[in-house]
Amino acid sequence: MRRRTLNLVLGLGLIAPVAGMLPLPALAEGVDLEKASAPRVLGNPDAKILITEYFSMTCPHCARFHTEVLPQLKEAFIDTGKIRLEMKDFPLDQWALRASAMARCLDGKRYFAMIDILMKKQEAWSRANDPYGALVKLGKLAGLSEAQVEACMNDEPLIDYILNERLTASRDLGITSTPSFMMNGRKLDGVFTFESFEEAISDAL
Known part of the structure; x- marks a missing residue:
């Protein structure tokens, strides 16, 4: 699997050298991969409908x-217990990969709050002259130190996990772009607006 992961990384250009950012060792205690790779799900765990989103942190359509x-889906369907939404990483470039790794070092509400910040400020950090420094600043807003951000963004097992999940989604589910959505295991084509989600969910309910 490591060779396939490396090929994917090379194909995406995700390990191209970046000025000012060198591979750094993880913190002494390392990243807890079990926690970092746990499903990130919004909503009632017993909801009948599961929508899975495949997204990239640097994708404008995802933002x-x-x-x-x-926010509309959350108010109408998630907070009311009708659906649950699982977020899955599908990084399209190096900084999407690093941002995903940083976010996954947070759990519970802190994870979703980090995603919210990264998406709202996507253009600012992803197009910054120093995306790494911009991500460090955002990580600090979530309570991470710079050393923790560095450890998360360079943790090899976590990076492998994210890339292998992306590879599996592409190979087994035909996911090729972001955002892409599955509903109870079925790919939703042409669904992006609130109205189109509303129609698909109503049909499933």
Whole structure:
């Protein structure tokens, strides 16, 4: 699996050298991979409908979904217990991968709060002259130190986990772009607006 992961990384250009950012060792205690790889799900765990979102932290369409559509879905369907939403990483570039790793070092409400910040401020940090420094600042807002951000973004097992999940989604589910959505295991084509989600959910209910 490591060879396949490396090929994917090379294909995406995710390990191209970046000025000012060198691979750094993880913290002495390391990243807890079990916690970092746990499902990130919003909503009632017993909800009949599971929508899975495959997203990239640097994808403008993903940012639009998270800032414009998701709040409506949350109010109408997630907070009311009708659906649960699982977020899965599908990084499209190096900084999406690093941001995903940083976010996964947070759990519970802190994770979703970090995603909210990253999406709302996506253009600012992803297009910054120093994306790494910008991510460090955002990580600090969530209570991470710079050393913890560095450890998370360079933790090899966590990076492997994220890339292998991306590879599996692409190979087994035909996910090729972001955001992409599955509903109870079925791919939702052409569903992006709140109205289109509303229609698909109503049909499933």
